[in-house]
Amino acid sequence: MKKKYIFYSLVIIFCFGFSIQKANAQFRIVEVNPATETVKIKNFGSTTQDISAYRLCALFKYGALGSMTVQSGSLNLAGNAEVEVTVLLTSGSVLNNTASDLGLYLPSGNFGLPENMEDFVQWGSGGNGREGVAVTKGIWTAGTFINVAAPYAFTGGTSDIGVPFWDTLLNIENPDEINKFSISPNPASLDLNVELPNSIENATLRVYDLLGKKVLETEMSGLQSVSIDVSKWNSGVYIVRVSSDDVTQTKRFIKQ
Incomplete structure (x- = not known):
């Protein structure tokens, strides 16, 4: 009985610790420029975390952030900080200017499983790449896409999802x-x-x-x-x- 109590206690502690980590390290794609092949990721959490093993996937091509060139910031991403990378995917692929999806994934796991996807965005048309995974996860609406001029910028917060919170970067300025x-x-x-x-x-x-x-x-x-x-x-x-x-x-x- 005592061993069973200890086991369940460890499970609760593990799950609680995992939820805290997720709450403090909420990574979102906040800027995409297909022309310059750059993507910016923000840590909406409060703790620093190394995201070099996190992956980007676009039109079924993928690559780890650590294999990409950092333009600004650090992949050891502090809370409320951003990092910008030049995208490089498998077979030398980069972002498609006309229409593409872009998913941010955990360091390991199948790209087709919703639990491994952290964030998602698509532009130019609907139904690209891993849209179905994002729809199943509940972070994207099927068939919707950004249809304003690139580059694209996320205008929402950590709990905001979908096309309504994406706009052209040209319209976003410091309100101060x-x-x-x-x-x-x-x-x-x-x-x-x-x-x-x-x-x-x-x-x-x-x-x-x-x-x-x-x-x-x-x-x-x-x-x-x-x-x-x-x-x-x-x-x-x-x-x-x-x-x-x-x-x-x-x-x-x-x-x-």
Whole structure:
């Protein structure tokens, strides 16, 4: 009787400990840029965890995060922190720009089992790849997909699921107006001036066209302003993105 009591106690402790770990390490895909083949993952939990063995799967091609190039952050992912990786899947496959799914999976286990899937998103069309697994798990609605311009950004929290919480990254900015950078003139034909507030340090400036192709990247460490020669750029709309620590801000400008 005593042995049985000890056994059940250990089972309860194990299950409780596992649930705590899950509650404190909730990993979600929060940004996808098919054009640059980059994906950003956020830890919505409060404890640091190494996610290098976690896997991404797109259109039945897969790869471990540890085999991919880290663009920013760390795979030893702290609570409320993000890491950005360049996707590399089996046979050298990368993200499909037109239509694809993307699932985040635990370090081991069958990709066809819902319990091994952590998160899911798809764009361009419904019914891609492992959509059925996500539907069974209850984190996606069958046939739904992101149908706005890439790159894509998750706008919800840890308990929010599905297409309603995905939008184009172009529409997402830091709501704190005090911390926003400024660009001028807009439209611009010769030079575009980017100015950072004093509260932003060690920032990286990137500019993308509307297809998500990166046309410029420069470090602004110790700089509060920079002038970009855009005179030879094609006319159209561009996205200016400033990243500093865990904060990313975006703005549009028109090249005349």
